[in-house]
Structure formats: structure tokens, C-alpha cells
Amino acid sequence: MYGLLLENMAEYIRQTYGEERWEDIRRQAGVEQPSFSVHQVYPENLITRLAKKAQEVLGISEREFMDQMGVYFVGFVSQYGYDRVLSVLGRHMRDFLNGLDNLHEYLKFSYPRMRAPSFICENETRQGLTLHYRSKRRGFVYYAMGQIREVARHFYHKEMRIELLREELLFDTVHVTFQLTFDNRAFTLASLAMTREEKHLPISASVLFEIFPFCIVFGSDMVVRSIGNSLMVILPDLVGKKITNWFDLVRPLIAFKFQTILNRTNNIFELVTVEAVIHEKASDKRNELLRLSDESDGTTDKNLRLKGSFMTSQLQGHSNKYLSETLY
Numbered sequence: 001m002y003g004l005l006l007e008n009m010a011e012y013i014r015q016t017y018g019e020e021r022w023e024d025i026r027r028q029a030g031v032e033q034p035s036f037s038v039h040q041v042y043p044e045n046l047i048t049r050l051a052k053k054a055q056e057v058l059g060i061s062e063r064e065f066m067d068q069m070g071v072y073f074v075g076f077v078s079q080y081g082y083d084r085v086l087s088v089l090g091r092h093m094r095d096f097l098n099g100l101d102n103l104h105e106y107l108k109f110s111y112p113r114m115r116a117p118s119f120i121c122e123n124e125t126r127q128g129l130t131l132h133y134r135s136k137r138r139g140f141v142y143y144a145m146g147q148i149r150e151v152a153r154h155f156y157h158k159e160m161r162i163e164l165l166r167e168e169l170l171f172d173t174v175h176v177t178f179q180l181t182f183d184n185r186a187f188t189l190a191s192l193a194m195t196r197e198e199k200h201l202p203i204s205a206s207v208l209f210e211i212f213p214f215c216i217v218f219g220s221d222m223v224v225r226s227i228g229n230s231l232m233v234i235l236p237d238l239v240g241k242k243i244t245n246w247f248d249l250v251r252p253l254i255a256f257k258f259q260t261i262l263n264r265t266n267n268i269f270e271l272v273t274v275e276a277v278i279h280e281k282a283s284d285k286r287n288e289l290l291r292l293s294d295e296s297d298g299t300t301d302k303n304l305r306l307k308g309s310f311m312t313s314q315l316q317g318h319s320n321k322y323l324s325e326t327l328y
């Protein structure tokens with residue numbers, strides 16, 4: 001985990017309980033360094049070890065400690081200029097929440113080895129919404145609650161009540177469901193109507209295929225109907241096959257099923273081919289074109305990684321087709 005979160009914890013303890021308490025805690029936790037570099041990656045268990053020791057030494061509950069650490073983070077990151085990033089994430093709290101996933105996606109430019117959390121909004125009303133938080137890490141539920149409440153207060157001047165509805169573990173992913181209650185008058189039926197309008201933009205298939213040479217069109221049965229010209233060069237046999245047999249969905253952390261991706265039009269999706277697409281004899285030029293990373297999802301630089309979003313379309317007279325639009 002990046003030092004940004006560890007340094008936030010250290011600074012929170014120093015500012016709230018004093019330097020001496022922090023020294024006590026880190027020594028008792030067997031941690032050598034007194035502070036952490038924001039962009040350095042530290043062992044995954046370090047923050048949990050420190051947090052446990054802090055709760056013990058300070059005599060406070062996990063809930064209170066992690067929540068307050070989350071609250072502190074919002075002010076803490078302003079020293080790195082991130083307050084400006086946070087303040088332009090959306091006009092309303094609902095826009096901010098809808099953009100949280102993309103914020104962490106964008107932050108990967110600065111923190112390339114990040115194992116980012118994923119946030120998805122659902123069941124929106126004028127009184128609030130349901131927020132799904134998914135992560136490969138455990139122990140950050142109250143931290144996330146503190147952060148979100150503080151963002152609402154600090155940037156949107158809104159009091160927010162967050163209820164923890166469910167916490168489930170699905171393989172290696174924690175899925176947490178929150179009910180957020182706040183003044184969400186920004187949500188109107190008009191905004192829904194607009195989204196629906198956008199889904200039916202009268203763009204011809206040929207134009208779309210020209211703009212997005214890596215696009216994939218598939219139906220509710222997940223079978224690929226057509227693909228962009230550039231993708232055709234790399235995966236000529238993809239058409240007519242199930243997209244789920246050829247690609248793994250890396251982000252967001254949801255099941256790769258038609259129903260689950262249906263309303264996620266504001267999320268960046270990341271797909272990685274199950275098989276390598278570059279073989280030993282591939283030319284350097286092709287290698288360069290498909291410069292891909294070796295992230296912690298177990299893929300190598302020989303797999304094709306696509307980033308983009310899904311949208312409904314009326315291509316070729318059929319409804320409910322989806323496409324991925326960009327290559328990363």
C-alpha cells in the first residue's frame with residue numbers, strides 16, 4: 001500500500017494525540033520509520049498493524065479510529081494539492097460519488113501500483129442513494145465512511161448519514177453496501193430523462209467504428225456481434241464468441257454479466273484478454289503499439305488491455321448493444 005495512507009494515519013495521530021503517542025504506537029508495533037513517503041509502496045499489513053496498536057494504546061474502537069482517519073484524510077491531502085482535484089469532481093455530491101471510481105482510475109497515473117477501491121451508486125432518490133464499495137482489502141469500511149461524510153460536509157456543505165447495510169466477501173473482494181441519506185435534490189427525473197436521451201443518439205455504426213477502432217459490440221447474450229478495425233487485426237476470431245471467454249473484467253470490481261454492467265455507464269471499464277495476444281516472434285513495432293503494464297491482476301505485458309466505457313446503442317437496428325470505446 002502507498003505511503004499516502006500510512007502518512008495520513010501517522011499525521012492524524014500526531015495532530016490529535018501528540019508526537020509522543022505516535023512514537024509509542026509505532027515502536028510498540030515494531031515499525032522502524034517515523035514517517036512514510038507518499039509515493040512509496042509499503043508492505044500491505046503495515047497499516048493494519050499500526051491501526052490495531054493505535055486502537056489499543058489510545059483505547060478507542062476500530063470504528064471510531066478508522067472513521068476519524070478517513071475524516072482527517074480530506075484535509076491531509078490538501079497539502080499535496082488534491083483538494084483542488086476533489087473540489088472539481090462534480091457540481092453536486094451525487095456527481096462526486098458517481099465519479100469516485102474514475103478519480104482513483106485517474107490517480108493511477110501518480111500511483112501506478114495502486115489497488116484502487118471501486119464505488120458504484122444505485123437506487124438514487126432525492127433523499128440519498130445506495131453506494132456499493134468494493135475492495136481487495138479488508139478493514140477500510142469505517143475509513144471510507146469517514147471520508148465520504150467529510151467530503152459531503154467540506155465540499156458540499158451537506159450533513160450526511162451513512163448506514164452500513166451489508167458487508168460480504170466474494171472470493172478475494174469485499175463488497176460493502178452503504179445507505180447514504182442526504183439532501184439530494186440535485187437528482188431529478190429530468191436528469192434521468194437526459195441519460196435516456198443520450199442512449200439513443202442517432203449515430204451511424206460506421207461513424208462509431210471509425211472513431212473507436214477498438215470497440216466491441218455485443219448483445220445481452222454476451223456474444224460479440226462486431227468489432228472495430230484495429231481490434232480485428234489483433235483478435236480476428238473474436239466475432240461470434242462470448243466476450244467473457246476472451247476477456248476478464250478487471251475493473252470495476254463487479255461480475256462480468258450483462259445485467260450488472262447495464263447501468264454502469266459512468267464507470268471506466270478495464271478488460272484484459274484471457275490469453276496473451278503477443279507471441280515471441282511479434283515485431284517490436286507491434287509490441288510498442290500494445291505497450292501494456294504488468295499490474296497486480298496477474299496478467300503479463302503480452303495480454304491486451306482495453307479501457308473504456310459501455311453504452312447502449314441501436315447499432316444495425318438492434319437494441320441493447322454495448323461497446324468498449326478506447327484502448328489504453
Ligand code: HEM
Pocket residue numbers: 001002004005077082083085086100104107111113114115116117134135136137140143144147148151
Ligand atoms: C484526491 C484525493 C485522493 C487520493 C490522492 C487518494 C489516493 C489513494 C491511494 C494512494 C490509495 C491507496 C491504494 C494503494 O496503495 O493500493 C487509496 C485508497 C483508498 N481510497 Fe483514495 N484517494 C483520494 C480520495 C478518496 C476519496 C474521496 C475516497 C472516498 C471514499 C477514497 C477512498 C479510498 C479507500 C476506501 C481506499 C482504501 C482501501 C481499499 O479499499 O483498497 N479515496 N486512495
